[in-house]
Amino acid sequence: MLKTPILFFILVVLSPSHLLAQHSDPVAVAVLKKLNSIKPEDTDERSYVIKPAGKRRNLPQNLTLDLVYKIGHYEWDIVALRFERNKGQPIVSVTRIVYGSFLSFWKPYARPEYHQVNRARMTVSEFDGLLDYALRLYESRIEEEREPECVTRNDGSVSCTGVGSSSISMSSGDGSILIGLRSSKAKPVLTESGTLHAGDLRERAVTGIEYVRGYLFWEVFIDALKEYKFDPIGNKEAEDILVGRLSEPQLVADYRDYYRRSLYVKILGRLGTVAAILPLKSFSRVGLETNWIEHLNEDVVISIENIESRVK
Numbered sequence: 001m002l003k004t005p006i007l008f009f010i011l012v013v014l015s016p017s018h019l020l021a022q023h024s025d026p027v028a029v030a031v032l033k034k035l036n037s038i039k040p041e042d043t044d045e046r047s048y049v050i051k052p053a054g055k056r057r058n059l060p061q062n063l064t065l066d067l068v069y070k071i072g073h074y075e076w077d078i079v080a081l082r083f084e085r086n087k088g089q090p091i092v093s094v095t096r097i098v099y100g101s102f103l104s105f106w107k108p109y110a111r112p113e114y115h116q117v118n119r120a121r122m123t124v125s126e127f128d129g130l131l132d133y134a135l136r137l138y139e140s141r142i143e144e145e146r147e148p149e150c151v152t153r154n155d156g157s158v159s160c161t162g163v164g165s166s167s168i169s170m171s172s173g174d175g176s177i178l179i180g181l182r183s184s185k186a187k188p189v190l191t192e193s194g195t196l197h198a199g200d201l202r203e204r205a206v207t208g209i210e211y212v213r214g215y216l217f218w219e220v221f222i223d224a225l226k227e228y229k230f231d232p233i234g235n236k237e238a239e240d241i242l243v244g245r246l247s248e249p250q251l252v253a254d255y256r257d258y259y260r261r262s263l264y265v266k267i268l269g270r271l272g273t274v275a276a277i278l279p280l281k282s283f284s285r286v287g288l289e290t291n292w293i294e295h296l297n298e299d300v301v302i303s304i305e306n307i308e309s310r311v312k
Contacts, residue, residue, distance in 0.1 A: 025055075027056070027129070027132055027133050027136060028052065028136070030133060031052050031053070031133065031136045031137055031140060032050065032052055034137060034216070035050045035052060035137075035140055035142060036050065037201075038142075038201040038212065038216075039142055040142075046144055046145060047144075047145045048142055048143065048144055048145065049142070049143050049144075049145055050140070050141075050142055051140060051141040051142070051143060052136065052140040053135070053136040053137075053138075053139035053140045056132040056135070056136065057132075057135060059131070059189065060183040060184065060189075061085070061086075061087035061088075062085065062086055062087050062183060062184030063083075063084075063085045063131075063181065063182070063183060063184070063189070064082065064083070064084050064085075064180075064181070064182055064183075064184070065081075065082070065083040065085075065131070065179075065180070065181050065221075066080065066081070066082050066178070066179070066180040066181075066251060067079075067080075067081040067082075067177070067178070067179060067218055067221060067222075068080045068081070068177070068178040068180075068251065068256075068259065068260045068263070069175055069176060069177045069178070069196055069218060070175045070176045070196075070256075070259045071175040071196060072175065074102060074103050074106040074109075074110070075100075075101075075102040075103075075106060075109075075110045075111070076100070076101065076102065076175075077098055077099070077100045078098070078099050078100075078259050078260075078262070078263045079096065079097070079098050079263075080095075080096070080097040080098075080245075080260060080263055080264075081094065081095070081096050081221065081225075082094070082095045083122070083127060083221075085124060085127055085128075086184075089124070090123065090124055091121045091122070091123065091124065092121065092122045092123070092124055092126075092127040093119065093121060094119065094120045094121065094122055094225070094228070094230075095117075095118075095119050095233075095241065096116065096117075096118050096119070096120070096230055097115075097116070097117050097241075097242070097263060097264070097267065098114075098115060098116040098117075099113075099114075099115045099263050099266050099267050100113060100114045100115070101113045101266075115266075115267045115270050115271070116230075116232070117232070117233045117238035117241065117242075117267065117271075118230040118231055118232050118233055119230060119231055119233055120225070120228040120229060120230045120231070122228070126224070130220055130221055130224055131181075133220055134216070134217045134220040134221065135190070135217070137213065137216040137217060137220065138190070138192075138213045138214075138216060138217045140213075174195050174196060174197055175195070175196035176193075176194070176195060176196060176256045176259065177192070177193070177194050177195065177196050177214045177215065177218050177256075178192070178193055178251050178252050178256050178257065178259075178260060179191065179192040179193075179194075179214060179217055179218065180251045180252075191251070191252060192213075192214045192217070192252075193214070193252040193254050193256050194211075194213070194214030194215065195211070195214070195215065196214075196215055196218065197212060197215050201215070235271045238267075238271060239268065239271060239272050239273060239275070239276060242264045242267055242268050242272070242276070243268070243272075243275070243276055243279045245264050246261075246264055246265075246279050246280070246283040247279070247283065247284075249284075249286075250284075250286060250287035250288075253287050255288070255289060255292050257287060257288065258288055258292040258295060258296060261283075261285075261288075261296055262295070262296055262299045265280060265296065265299045265300055265303050266299055266303060268280060268303055268307070269299075269302060269303025269304070269305075269306040269307060270303075270306065272303070272307050273307065273311065274307065274308075274311055276307060277304055277307060277308075280300050280303060280304055281300065281304070285297075
């Protein structure tokens with residue numbers, strides 16, 4: 001139950017009446033607050049209606065969540081986060097793999113290339129709460145309602161059509177995000193490929209929440225992990241993890257999956273042993289377009305050369 005009259009007043013003002021029954025659900029309140037913060041401003045020609053998702057979904061107890069994202073432009077990071085929740089275990093393992101680099105012409109201004117493979121631990125209850133919040137944000141909607149433009153015909157009938165148009169601003173600072181949530185049997189629960197937005201989300205949500213929902217899902221976990229301490233993983237274990245990831249199927253069927261695969265390839269080039277050479281040569285390029293396969297082939301050649309130069 002809400003104990004603060006002011007908070008109840010805010011919910012009455014911001015919420016359709018049928019949503020007020022949810023006010024005792026803290027996740028529903030948080031979802032509504034977030035959606036209101038990004039809902040575009042109403043205009044004379046159109047208004048926007050929030051339609052939040054319903055109750056939490058029933059999910060398998062064994063779950064793997066992958067968040068793979070690229071941030072930055074001239075100087076950039078590729079990050080692969082994996083959350084592993086196993087039935088009967090009180091802790092969720094969080095693995096973070098990072099590779100940072102830059103475009104060649106930016107080298108005089110950039111930090112050196114670097115990589116990290118590290119791990120943190122999260123309680124199952126916190127992970128479940130974050131996942132519930134992220135999924136409800138992802139499954140919610142912000143829909144546009146346009147004021148009609150009506151014309152009266154000679155016979156007295158009236159014809160109405162929507163007016164106006166919407167556009168989405170893009171930025172060179174935008175990044176990319178891949179989301180993969182699956183059960184222990186590798187059955188997909190959610191797969192998403194989208195954009196990480198630089199700037200005000202209101203400007204990006206002008207045509208609806210579909211364009212920003214991947215960002216909203218990602219942001220829930222990124223904000224939570226700011227409070228976590230990650231411990232380094234030794235090179236041998238890191239190599240085993242990376243080699244294992246090479247044999248996994250594609251996460252999404254578009255160019256963004258190149259970033260995921262190249263991340264593993266490039267870090268193996270920096271810490272791998274001869275045991276990584278054959279997996280690097282033979283891992284699948286399925287699902288990538290020709291030009292991205294060429295980029296990945298180049299990454300593989302360079303990584304193998306780096307490994308061979310270290311073991312001579």
